[in-house]
Amino acid sequence: MSAIATVDCDVLVVGAGPAGLAAAGAAARAGAGVVVLDDNAGPGGQIWRGAGAGVAAPDARAAAPWLDALEHPRVQPLAGARLFAQPAPGLALAETPAGPLAVRHVRAVLCPGARELFLPFPGWTLPGVAGAGGLSALVKSGTPVAGQRVVVAGSGPLLFAVARELKRHGARVLLIAEQAPRGRVARFAAGLWRWPAKLADALAHRAALAGVPYRTGSWPVEALGGEALAAVRVSDGRRVREIPCDRLACGFGLVPNAEPARLFGCAIAAGGAVATGARQETSVPGVFAAGEAAGIAGLEAALAEGAIAGLAAAGAGEIPAGPRRARERARAFGAAIARAFALRDDLRALARPETVVCRCEDVTRGALADQPGWRAAKLHTRCGMGPCQGRVCGPAAEFLFGWGAESVRPPAFPVRLESLAAAGEVPPGGTEGP
Amino acid sequence: MSGSPSPDALVVGAGIVGAACAWELARAGVRVSVLEAGLPGGGATAAGMGHVVVLDDNEPEFRLAKLSHELWSALAPELPAGAEFTRPGTLWVAADGEELDAAARRAAAYDSRGVAAELLDARQLAEAEPELRDGLAGGLLVRDDAVVYPPCVVPWLLDGARRAGAQVDAGRRVAAIEGRAVRCADGGRREAAWVVLATGAWAPELVPGLPVRRRKGHLVVTDRYPGFVRHQLVELGYLKSAHGTGSESVAFNVQPRPSGQLLVGSSRQLGVDDDAIDHRLLSRMLRRALEYLPGLARRHALRAWTGFRAATPDGQPLIGPWPGHDGLLLATGHEGLGITTAFGTAWLVADMVLGRPSPLPREPYLPARLAGSAP
Amino acid sequence: MSARVTLSVDGRAVAVAAGASVAAAIEAAGVAVFRHSVTGTARAPLCGMGICQECRVTIDGEPHRLACQTACAEGMRVETAAAGGSRGVGR
Numbered sequence: 001m002s003a004i005a006t007v008d009c010d011v012l013v014v015g016a017g018p019a020g021l022a023a024a025g026a027a028a029r030a031g032a033g034v035v036v037l038d039d040n041a042g043p044g045g046q047i048w049r050g051a052g053a054g055v056a057a058p059d060a061r062a063a064a065p066w067l068d069a070l071e072h073p074r075v076q077p078l079a080g081a082r083l084f085a086q087p088a089p090g091l092a093l094a095e096t097p098a099g100p101l102a103v104r105h106v107r108a109v110l111c112p113g114a115r116e117l118f119l120p121f122p123g124w125t126l127p128g129v130a131g132a133g134g135l136s137a138l139v140k141s142g143t144p145v146a147g148q149r150v151v152v153a154g155s156g157p158l159l160f161a162v163a164r165e166l167k168r169h170g171a172r173v174l175l176i177a178e179q180a181p182r183g184r185v186a187r188f189a190a191g192l193w194r195w196p197a198k199l200a201d202a203l204a205h206r207a208a209l210a211g212v213p214y215r216t217g218s219w220p221v222e223a224l225g226g227e228a229l230a231a232v233r234v235s236d237g238r239r240v241r242e243i244p245c246d247r248l249a250c251g252f253g254l255v256p257n258a259e260p261a262r263l264f265g266c267a268i269a270a271g272g273a274v275a276t277g278a279r280q281e282t283s284v285p286g287v288f289a290a291g292e293a294a295g296i297a298g299l300e301a302a303l304a305e306g307a308i309a310g311l312a313a314a315g316a317g318e319i320p321a322g323p324r325r326a327r328e329r330a331r332a333f334g335a336a337i338a339r340a341f342a343l344r345d346d347l348r349a350l351a352r353p354e355t356v357v358c359r360c361e362d363v364t365r366g367a368l369a370d371q372p373g374w375r376a377a378k379l380h381t382r383c384g385m386g387p388c389q390g391r392v393c394g395p396a397a398e399f400l401f402g403w404g405a406e407s408v409r410p411p412a413f414p415v416r417l418e419s420l421a422a423a424g425e426v427p428p429g430g431t432e433g434p
Numbered sequence: 435m436s437g438s439p440s441p442d443a444l445v446v447g448a449g450i451v452g453a454a455c456a457w458e459l460a461r462a463g464v465r466v467s468v469l470e471a472g473l474p475g476g477g478a479t480a481a482g483m484g485h486v487v488v489l490d491d492n493e494p495e496f497r498l499a500k501l502s503h504e505l506w507s508a509l510a511p512e513l514p515a516g517a518e519f520t521r522p523g524t525l526w527v528a529a530d531g532e533e534l535d536a537a538a539r540r541a542a543a544y545d546s547r548g549v550a551a552e553l554l555d556a557r558q559l560a561e562a563e564p565e566l567r568d569g570l571a572g573g574l575l576v577r578d579d580a581v582v583y584p585p586c587v588v589p590w591l592l593d594g595a596r597r598a599g600a601q602v603d604a605g606r607r608v609a610a611i612e613g614r615a616v617r618c619a620d621g622g623r624r625e626a627a628w629v630v631l632a633t634g635a636w637a638p639e640l641v642p643g644l645p646v647r648r649r650k651g652h653l654v655v656t657d658r659y660p661g662f663v664r665h666q667l668v669e670l671g672y673l674k675s676a677h678g679t680g681s682e683s684v685a686f687n688v689q690p691r692p693s694g695q696l697l698v699g700s701s702r703q704l705g706v707d708d709d710a711i712d713h714r715l716l717s718r719m720l721r722r723a724l725e726y727l728p729g730l731a732r733r734h735a736l737r738a739w740t741g742f743r744a745a746t747p748d749g750q751p752l753i754g755p756w757p758g759h760d761g762l763l764l765a766t767g768h769e770g771l772g773i774t775t776a777f778g779t780a781w782l783v784a785d786m787v788l789g790r791p792s793p794l795p796r797e798p799y800l801p802a803r804l805a806g807s808a809p
Numbered sequence: 810m811s812a813r814v815t816l817s818v819d820g821r822a823v824a825v826a827a828g829a830s831v832a833a834a835i836e837a838a839g840v841a842v843f844r845h846s847v848t849g850t851a852r853a854p855l856c857g858m859g860i861c862q863e864c865r866v867t868i869d870g871e872p873h874r875l876a877c878q879t880a881c882a883e884g885m886r887v888e889t890a891a892a893g894g895s896r897g898v899g900r
């Protein structure tokens with residue numbers, strides 16, 4: 001057996017989105033040697049996906065100073081590398097296209113971001129139905145939408161960013177359907193002056209989306225089509241309208257990607273985010289978390305938390321007031337979003353007994369109805385037993401049935417057997433506690 | 435809980451063994467209560483491979499496995515679809531001439547006792563399983579060996595028991611066995627003529643001094659690759675691993691699921707109580723599998739987990755009374771074969787409760803043989 | 810921006826911008842159905858970010874690879890459900 005590729009560093013950063021980039025830059029400037037792992041082909045995370053690759057470079061200007069962190073001589077970025085196991089403290093295993101890679105580190109900053117919350121409704125498995133951020137991510141990676149009719153639906157300010165991105169790529173956005181009621185959204189908008197950058201974003205979105213109807217108190221109830229999407233039915237609670245379209249981009253908010261932190265043994269806070277303290281430290285010494293994995297609060301929070309975590313992981317004593325203040329402001333914004341865009345109960349009734357909840361194993365809502373909990377559902381119906389490892393149906397089942405998730409075991413993502421076999425063959429380096 | 439009339443038998447633990455006992459007893463007319471601390475079928479039964487295999491390392495093991503296999507086969511048509519009962523057969527793989535000689539002896543032994551088995555030479559082995567590496571000597575094919583998905587068998591058995599009048603209490607932990615009664619963790623107490631202890635690897639918690647140790651195992655399941663292998667593939671050295679007394683071993687053992695997924699095993703480890711993945715041992719186990727099936731290297735592992743087998747000093751289960759404990763019947767110690775032998779075990783337990791004769795000698799399984807031996 | 814790579818999707822040549830994902834190339838080739846689910850229903854990307862596993866296709870002979878997170882490379886061979894499924898995808 002050939003030896004496994006191994007790299008050593010002071011600080012391992014998982015995720016090259018805004019939080020990870022900020023962490024890497026701060027740690028490197030403070031003198032630490034940094035390795036940044038990201039499972040995408042290029043850096044940028046969700047919002048700046050492709051900003052460096054030239055496929056789509058909308059936010060390239062905003063992203064550029066942060067992407068510069070990867071040019072720092074003490075930073076080694078590793079693209080296409082997905083963390084899947086932590087065989088021992090100070091040792092992380094990633095899978096890369098070239099094979100497994102071991103990263104020995106002293107401290108770690110976990111910035112794996114968030115994923116969308118997908119809720120099952122009839123037809124949601126049809127090709128043509130994707131996440132809201134999901135379709136935006138696909139488009140940023142080159143998926144063509146020019147000339148296509150798209151309905152954007154779900155919840156949260158992300159819907160505007162998505163609609164704008166789609167429009168920029170030539171899609172005809174027919175409608176933005178926001179499930180939150182008008183009053184709550186209006187109050188949220190009226191309070192935006194407290195976050196001038198967000199207000200500016202909102203105004204820019206509005207200008208860019210002139211002519212695109214935005215309907216609050218509206219949500220998709222069914223996607224129609226044979227082998228692919230033909231139309232979507234949207235309800236406002238009184239009336240259902242059928243809208244012929246080529247794509248539906250639908251997401252109901254974000255769920256922290258807490259799995260890497262669970263793999264490292266970190267405590268999880270109520271609501272599913274990684275529990276962190278003032279220095280972004282987790283419950284495990286030497287392990288920090290930043291960005292949306294540590295709480296859904298958007299770009300500015302991710303940047304501020306990343307900077308703090310990077311400094312802390314590099315051993316800096318004092319955390320400057322600037323990022324601390326920015327973090328508080330941004331988190332207040334996150335809390336305002338959570339209040340304004342809380343999900344309505346109607347959404348629990350969308351899935352019919354025959355509607356698939358677990359897309360990997362095609363387990364229907366009806367099959368789950370009699371199960372006492374998540375573990376029983378997994379064992380008896382195979383729900384959550386497929387390759388997404390319950391990342392899609394788990395949060396959906398939590399919303400529908402109130403079931404809690406289980407602990408995370410390696411491999412945290414599906415990996416080649418040869419990668420998993422490698423996980424036990426790297427000697428842990430000479431690591432120390434913090 | 436108090437005040438109700440005593441059932442005739444309390445079954446403690448609803449893994450495959452407890453569920454089979456409850457089912458068999460209830461159908462035989464015994465009034466049964468099942469007490470299960472967690473999710474029925476959620477213990478070793480959920481962690482196992484579900485290989486229904488007629489092992490023949492020694493006579494008692496063979497007899498119980500063969501009887502149980504017949505019982506499984508008889509039930510097969512009634513099992514729910516989720517039980518995924520299929521008969522891929524077992525292909526014991528011989529790496530060299532020495533193993534092939536051993537396979538030939540086993541083939542003859544199986545044959546003489548009514549188990550269909552045939553010897554394959556190197557070419558036939560390669561035809562039967564093209565993904566196996568080159569250079570293997572041959573194999574022993576036991577055609578009727580089956581595989582099941584045990585977690586879906588347990589609720590089915592419990593439903594059957596309920597229909598025959600049994601009462602099933604899931605989420606009720608037994609804190610102590612007190613003669614012909616049990617005390618539950620929630621304070622309740624239940625009495626019965628018989629207490630059947632079927633708590634698998636946890637049995638010593640309720641009967642201190644029981645010679646049962648936990649033997650930890652790892653398994654990995656892959657994404658779907660239908661047709662990648664067709665039989666349950668096991669290296670002939672497996673028996674050495676399964677019955678060895680060493681503290682740690684691995685063996686090549688791969689099972690095709692009806693879904694097209696592959697279960698990859700197996701490891702054995704004594705003296706470890708925590709259920710975390712042990713990457714060092716997992717690596718050894720997977721390397722062993724890759725030696726036999728090189729094409730597995732780029733198949734995707736979806737999940738890995740561990741489970742605890744209930745190991746006894748002589749490798750035979752504990753079925754029957756435990757000296758000094760009136761009214762207690764043990765049904766544990768099935769090590770890596772409890773899915774297979776659950777029904778034979780249940781049959782023997784029912785015979786004992788009902789005072790019936792048994793279709794096979796009970797002595798090799800009677801716990802008294804080990805009374806006084808250290809756990 | 811102008812650099813392009815050529816790969817094959819279900820045997821047909823497709824040219825896409827360098828840096829584009831395999832998912833993008835599949836749609837550019839006019840293929841809407843990436844895979845079939847375990848009960849045989851049509852599926853295509855959902856999350857776009859490596860979570861949902863709905864975009865799994867066979868890439869250079871390796872089944873179950875994520876189209877959304879794999880960048881196109883010159884000469885790559887991609888097979889979707891239409892090509893009879895990647896070996897083993899679906900039923």
Ligand SMILES: Cc1cc2nc3c(=O)[nH]c(=O)nc-3n(C[C@H](O)[C@H](O)[C@H](O)COP(=O)(O)OP(=O)(O)OC[C@H]3O[C@@H](n4cnc5c(N)ncnc54)[C@H](O)[C@@H]3O)c2cc1C
Nearest residue numbers: 015017018019038039045046082083112113133291292302
């Ligand atoms: C699909 C999607 C699209 C979005 N689009 C926008 C948008 O257009 N505009 C906007 O303002 N906000 C968008 N958001 C919100 C966005 O999450 C935040 O604005 C911000 O990007 C969060 O930064 P982050 O660094 O915390 O996480 P992210 O930007 O999500 O970065 C996390 C990175 O870690 C990687 N990663 C995760 N797990 C692993 C692992 N195990 N191994 C290696 N790498 C890993 C991810 O692939 C990702 O690149 C989107 C969110 C989602 C889920």
Ligand SMILES: Cc1cc2nc3c(=O)[nH]c(=O)nc-3n(C[C@H](O)[C@H](O)[C@H](O)COP(=O)(O)OP(=O)(O)OC[C@H]3O[C@@H](n4cnc5c(N)ncnc54)[C@H](O)[C@@H]3O)c2cc1C
Nearest residue numbers: 447449451471477478479482483485608634651772773774
């Ligand atoms: C990795 C692995 C692979 C295996 N592969 C195979 C195979 O291929 N073929 C095969 O035949 N066998 C196999 N086995 C062995 C098989 O899984 C076991 O022998 C079998 O499941 C034992 O069943 P059981 O009912 O005795 O134990 P369990 O399934 O462990 O059931 C015991 C039950 O008792 C409950 N319990 C414990 N304490 C209490 C209490 N105080 N009060 C109430 N309830 C309690 C538990 O919650 C549990 O549900 C394998 C085992 C492992 C670990």
Ligand code: FES
Nearest residue numbers: 854857861862877
């Ligand atoms: S689209 Fe979800 S993993 Fe690729």
